Amino acid sequence: MADLEALLGDFADECADLERLVAPLADWTLPTPAPGWSIAHQIGHLTWTDEIATISASDAEEFAKQVAAAAPRVLTFVDEAAEQAATMPPAELLERWRAGRKTLIEALRAVPAGTKLPWFGPPMSPASMITARLMETWAHGQDVADALGVTREPTARLRSVAHLGVRTRNFAYSVQGKAAPAEEVGVELTAPDGTIWTWGPRHAAQRVIGPALDFCLLVTQRRHPEDLAVRAVGADAQEWLTIAQAFAGPSGEGRAAGQFA
Numbered sequence: 186m187a188d189l190e191a192l193l194g195d196f197a198d199e200c201a202d203l204e205r206l207v208a209p210l211a212d213w214t215l216p217t218p219a220p221g222w223s224i225a226h227q228i229g230h231l232t233w234t235d236e237i238a239t240i241s242a243s244d245a246e247e248f249a250k251q252v253a254a255a256a257p258r259v260l261t262f263v264d265e266a267a268e269q270a271a272t273m274p275p276a277e278l279l280e281r282w283r284a285g286r287k288t289l290i291e292a293l294r295a296v297p298a299g300t301k302l303p304w305f306g307p308p309m310s311p312a313s314m315i316t317a318r319l320m321e322t323w324a325h326g327q328d329v330a331d332a333l334g335v336t337r338e339p340t341a342r343l344r345s346v347a348h349l350g351v352r353t354r355n356f357a358y359s360v361q362g363k364a365a366p367a368e369e370v371g372v373e374l375t376a377p378d379g380t381i382w383t384w385g386p387r388h389a390a391q392r393v394i395g396p397a398l399d400f401c402l403l404v405t406q407r408r409h410p411e412d413l414a415v416r417a418v419g420a421d422a423q424e425w426l427t428i429a430q431a432f433a434g435p436s437g438e439g440r441a442a443g444q445f446a
Contacts, residue, residue: 187312193290195342196319200286203326204279206333213275217332218407218440222267224332225278227325229270230263232282234321235289238314241302242292248303255305263434289318306433320346320431324405331407331445339377339398347374347397350404350431351384357428360435366391366421374400391419393426404431406439412446 207213213225222230241248255262270278293311301308309317323346330337351372358365371389374382374397382397393400395415402408403415403426410426417423 187310187316189293189312189315192312192315192319192345193294195345196315196322197286197290198340199319199322199326199342200282202337203322203329204283206326206329206335207275208279210275213271213278215332217328218444219328220438221264222328223271224329225271225273225275226267227328228278228282229273230267231322231325232270232278232285233266235282235285235318238302238318239285239289239292241304242289242296242311242314245303252303252305260435290315304433316345316349317433320349320405323401324407324432327402327405327407341377343377343397343401344382346401346405346431347372347382348384350400350429353404353431354425354429356433357425357430360430361428366424368421370419370422370425372400389419391417391422393417393422404429406430406432406437408445409440409442411442412444 207224207228210224213228214223216223217227219227237248237251240251258265270281273281293315296302296311301310302314304314319342323342326337354370355365368391369385369389370391370393371385371387372383372393374395376382376397393415394417395413399408399413399415403410403413406429415426417426
């Protein structure tokens with residue numbers, strides 16, 4: 186069973202690392218690799234999503250109203266929320282983000298054990314919800330780091346990002362309108378400290394091997410597969426790496442090969 190308190194702590198630490206990048210900046214209009222999104226859009230998106238997750242954890246009726254309101258704008262409401270938040274002065278948006286993530290942690294900590302929380306996709310446990318928030322914070326933090334030309338130090342928190350990347354294999358196929366192959370894929374990743382993280386059968390015919398950082402960059406589509414040291418063994422594993430995504434919603438354009446050379 187996932188350790189909710191540990192995940193909440195990791196989420197708080199990931200947010201704090203990203204805050205150290207953006208808090209000193211006077212200008213948040215610097216463009217990031219996500220087309221049309223500035224640093225303010227990135228932080229605005231995280232802020233809004235944390236707030237919506239808090240509503241899911243604390244007020245199911247209000248969350249249902251939010252889902253109904255978003256339904257006519259299913260392809261645009263996420264970008265609209267980021268756009269609106271990006272108009273705020275940086276200091277105000279920073280404070281809103283700080284307050285929102287603190288409230289989210291408190292709300293998830295208060296959810297009764299065994300409760301599933303409503304979401305725009307399948308319902309999630311509090312542990313799954315905070316893992317998704319951790320993944321998104323790390324991924325959008327990568328966009329900010331790339332905009333600033335900063336190389337971030339990978340941490341053990343990548344394990345949660347990688348875990349979500351593995352667990353969303355079937356979902357990635359469904360986004361493409363395909364059924365996932367029945368055969369399991371074994372995943373073996375080298376952690377930042379040199380230890381090995383594994384998922385699935387240890388001696389599977391279909392395998393994915395490589396650095397945990399590169400796998401996380403791949404499943405969040407922050408780097409092109411050709412620029413990463415992630416290796417697939419078997420046709421099914423190779424196909425998965427071309428469509429992998431750990432995030433909900435339609436797949437975007439990703440990043441171009443050699444974009445960050």
